[in-house]
């Protein structure tokens with residue numbers, strides 16, 4: 001799918017704005033603090049039911065107002081919208097004018113991925129972001145994942161509650177058996193997905209980081225040692241688990257690590273190369289989602305110029321043309337978009353906007 005039009009109201013510094021997007025490339029240019037990231041944040045909000053900058057949804061509501069809204073229309077004229085008043089706990093979520101029960105239901109219709117200047121630091125800096133990334137892909141690609149994940153989360157919570165309240169051995173044994181079974185189930189699904197991701201990643205690395213192609217490897221850690229069963233691991237850690245009050249091993253502890261020549265990415269790649277690596281991974285995931293869902297994913301890139309030199313942006317553009325999806329890119333100035341603009345000049349497949357103090361204006365002539 002692609003987004004045809006967006007309406008935002010009282011979203012951060014965007015008071016009331018309506019604009020149409022190009023089905024392919026969209027560039028938002030503006031000074032620091034003009035509202036570029038807020039535009040991406042509003043699109044991300046529709047696709048994920050949350051912000052990529054804060055866990056507190058009321059933070060995105062304009063300081064001077066009590067209610068914010070985002071509405072979009074896609075290329076087939078289907079409409080999706082959300083709004084929230086500060087005084088209410090829940091969002092009003094609508095699809096084609098009819099109310100939906102949950103914000104998360106909107107996510108079924110979208111596959112929106114984002115790359116920000118911070119994302120590669122977060123991604124290579126800690127397991128949390130890698131877990132989030134992988135599970136997001138799995139949610140779209142592996143049909144049984146949503147159900148398996150929900151079940152696991154419920155069992156994990158129950159087992160932790162038993163550990164915390166130090167209930168009887170019978171209670172713990174029951175929840176441990178359930179926990180082991182659902183951990184193994186989830187882990188198997190993740191392992192299958194990682195293999196798919198690995199083979200797709202290779203293709204994008206060849207375009208974006210040809211200098212390390214064939215030297216990249218991916219390693220999936222399921223959340224407990226590969227040499228021992230989860231039951232044995234939990235049995236051995238029983239005392240410690242009772243002391244701490246939560247499960248020490250299991251599918252919640254999974255991770256995905258990337259290496260170049262067997263050494264971690266942070267040691268082998270520069271910051272710009274790390275960003276390209278994450279772009280390659282994001283494109284690989286988008287392609288897998290597209291194959292399964294038969295929908296085009298939408299890519300958001302905040303501050304393209306950060307960390308990427310002109311040659312890297314050229315490779316980024318080559319990959320972008322191959323991916324062929326709707327893209328929304330922000331930059332501080334037009335120079336940061338070259339050579340992407342110059343290489344797409346003849347195709348006229350882009351729209352450029354100027355963002356100033358929360359106002360969005362389409363630029364007709366680029367001079």
Ligand SMILES: Nc1ncnc2c1ncn2[C@@H]1O[C@H](COP(=O)(O)OP(=O)(O)OP(=O)(O)O)[C@@H](O)[C@H]1O
Pocket residue numbers: 011012013030031032033034035036037038039059060061062063064332
């Ligand atoms: N809830 C809010 N209400 C009103 N204004 C807000 C709110 N939250 C943030 N802002 C302001 O919105 C402005 C735009 O922020 P945004 O991050 O979108 O800018 P940007 O154009 O991406 O800047 P940069 O290039 O520095 O990343 C900032 O000046 C910020 O102070």
